[in-house]
Structures are given as C-alpha cells and as structure tokens.
Amino acid sequence: MNREAKQKLYDILFFIGQQIMNHHDPCAWKDGMCMKMRTVEGEEGCCEGCKHLSQKGCTVRSLACKLWLCDREESIFRECETELKILRLVADNCDIPYEWRKSKEENFRLWPEDSNKLAQVR
Numbered sequence: 001m002n003r004e005a006k007q008k009l010y011d012i013l014f015f016i017g018q019q020i021m022n023h024h025d026p027c028a029w030k031d032g033m034c035m036k037m038r039t040v041e042g043e044e045g046c047c048e049g050c051k052h053l054s055q056k057g058c059t060v061r062s063l064a065c066k067l068w069l070c071d072r073e074e075s076i077f078r079e080c081e082t083e084l085k086i087l088r089l090v091a092d093n094c095d096i097p098y099e100w101r102k103s104k105e106e107n108f109r110l111w112p113e114d115s116n117k118l119a120q121v122r
C-alpha cells in the first residue's frame with residue numbers, strides 16, 4: 001500500500017472511529033469536562049497538556065486518540081471498545097502510522113515516501 005492509499009485509509013478509519021464515538025458517547029462531554037473528569041475527583045482528561053488542545057477541543061485528526069479509551073470508559077463501554085479495537089487491528093495490519101497525540105501530518109511526516117520501495121531497497 002503506497003503513501004496515498006495509507007493516508008486515505010487513515011481518514012476513513014478516523015471517520016468511522018468518530019461515528020463509533022458519536023454513537024456510544026463514552027466521554028459524554030459536558031461543560032468542558034469529560035465523564036472521567038466529572039466522576040473521579042482530581043482526575044484530568046486524556047487531552048490534558050497536549051499541544052493540540054484548544055479552548056474548543058482538539059484541533060487535529062489524531063487517529064490513535066480517536067481509537068482509544070481510558071481504562072475507566074473501556075471497562076464500561078465494552079461494545080465501543082470492541083469496535084475501536086477492530087479499527088486498530090485494521091490500522092496495524094495495513095501499517096498505518098498512528099501515534100498518540102500526533103496529527104495526521106505529524107504521523108506521515110517521517111513516514112517513508114513509499115514503504116514498498118523502501119522494502120525493496122532493504
């Protein structure tokens with residue numbers, strides 16, 4: 001799979017991940033606080049301290065963040081976690097670069113122009 005195809009798949013997985021999150025709504029944001037922040041005293045949300053966080057929320061498309069739940073929500077929203085896990089398996093099997101707190105551009109910046117060519121050279 002070349003770089004362009006991987007980038008398209010990145011977008012598709014992000015889109016499906018968003019639909020899953022919309023459907024289950026595990027984070028249940030309210031008044032600027034997620035479910036974990038509201039229910040566990042002193043707890044911070046998983047975006048705390050991230051350079052991509054703005055007053056209006058996340059400013060980038062980070063696939064790893066989109067396909068991930070904190071331990072608390074993962075244990076409660078089992079079906080949601082299973083669906084997200086399937087998307088992570090697709091991403092892993094297709095060798096999609098997706099690191100936590102990295103935008104799509106950051107994820108692909110260091111990615112080889114064509115991993116197949118690179119594999120042939122090796």
Ligand code: SF4
Binds near residue numbers: 026035036069
């Ligand atoms: S995954 Fe957990 S910590 Fe992160 S936003 Fe959702 S509820 Fe909050």
Ligand code: SF4
Binds near residue numbers: 062102
């Ligand atoms: S990149 Fe991830 S951790 Fe950072 S603001 Fe976006 S969703 Fe939160």
